[in-house]
Amino acid sequence: SQQGEEDPQALSIQEGENATMNCSYKTSINNLQWYRQNSGRGLVHLILIRSNEREKHSGRLRVTLDTSKKSSSLLITASRAADTASYFCATDLTQGGSEKLVFGKGTKLTVNP
Amino acid sequence: DTGVSQNPRHKITKRGQNVTFRCDPISEHNRLYWYRQTLGQGPEFLTYFQNEAQLEKSRLLSDRFSAERPKGSFSTLEIQRTEQGDSAMYLCASSPIGPKIVQYFGPGTRLTVT
Numbered sequence: 422s423q424q425g426e427e428d429p430q431a432l433s434i435q436e437g438e439n440a441t442m443n444c445s446y447k448t449s450i451n452n453l454q455w456y457r458q459n460s461g462r463g464l465v466h467l468i469l470i471r472s473n474e475r476e477k478h479s480g481r482l483r484v485t486l487d488t489s490k491k492s493s494s495l496l497i498t499a500s501r502a503a504d505t506a507s508y509f510c511a512t513d514l515t516q517g518g519s520e521k522l523v524f525g526k527g528t529k530l531t532v533n534p
Numbered sequence: 535d536t537g538v539s540q541n542p543r544h545k546i547t548k549r550g551q552n553v554t555f556r557c558d559p560i561s562e563h564n565r566l567y568w569y570r571q572t573l574g575q576g577p578e579f580l581t582y583f584q585n586e587a588q589l590e591k592s593r594l595l596s597d598r599f600s601a602e603r604p605k606g607s608f609s610t611l612e613i614q615r616t617e618q619g620d621s622a623m624y625l626c627a628s629s630p631i632g633p634k635i636v637q638y639f640g641p642g643t644r645l646t647v648t
Contacts, residue, residue: 452635463538463625463639464577509576513635520565520590522637524576 427510427528435533440497442528444510445490451513453486454522455495458507467495467508502534536560538640540626546646547616554612555643559628566609567637568601569625570594577625583609584631616647 428443456464470477470486477484483496507529511522539558569577582590585606603609627637
């Protein structure tokens with residue numbers, strides 16, 4: 422079963438606009454990550470935020486984490502057509518020393534030129 | 535190219551046939567993972583190796599599925615007696631030993647069972 426739920430499921434914006442995607446999860450985590458997947462391809466790691474961090478930046482990406490609400494958001498500023506992809510949050514859990522990542526269902530972002 | 539590679543990229547097979555996929559991780563990575571992704575869903579964890587030891591398996595990995603990493607380098611995932619429900623993208627990822635758990639994914643093998 423999947424841990425997280427991304428919201429919205431799909432998002433369509435114009436180039437230059439900001440895109441915000443949200444992720445909610447169910448159980449306590451060590452870290453939360455965001456990955457990007459271009460159509461039919463593998464996933465590319467974007468950014469990792471630890472459970473004791475609240476905000477992190479990387480280039481045009483800004484991630485926030487609210488462990489009390491079990492939620493995270495990914496903001497992409499000044500979007501480009503090349504940002505068109507599906508975005509997934511992934512968590513690694515505190516329980517049992519598991520190494521696996523648990524992914525949400527993803528948000529499909531379309532940036533129109 | 536020193537990324538994770540997977541072969542074949544696409545596989546079409548008839549129901550009941552056996553298929554085998556191969557994953558070559560990034561050379562210095564000790565950890566190797568297999569995930570399955572169906573259309574419109576996120577990847578779901580199947581199994582995990584540290585070196586040659588298979589340390590974790592999902593309940594999704596039925597007895598028709600077997601994975602190996604015989605020398606702690608490449609890995610194979612075999613599906614016996616394929617079913618239409620096995621149609622999916624099979625993703626391999628690797629990561630180095632260390633506190634971070636960033637995983638580096640290959641391009642995937644898309645399996646279609648007819």
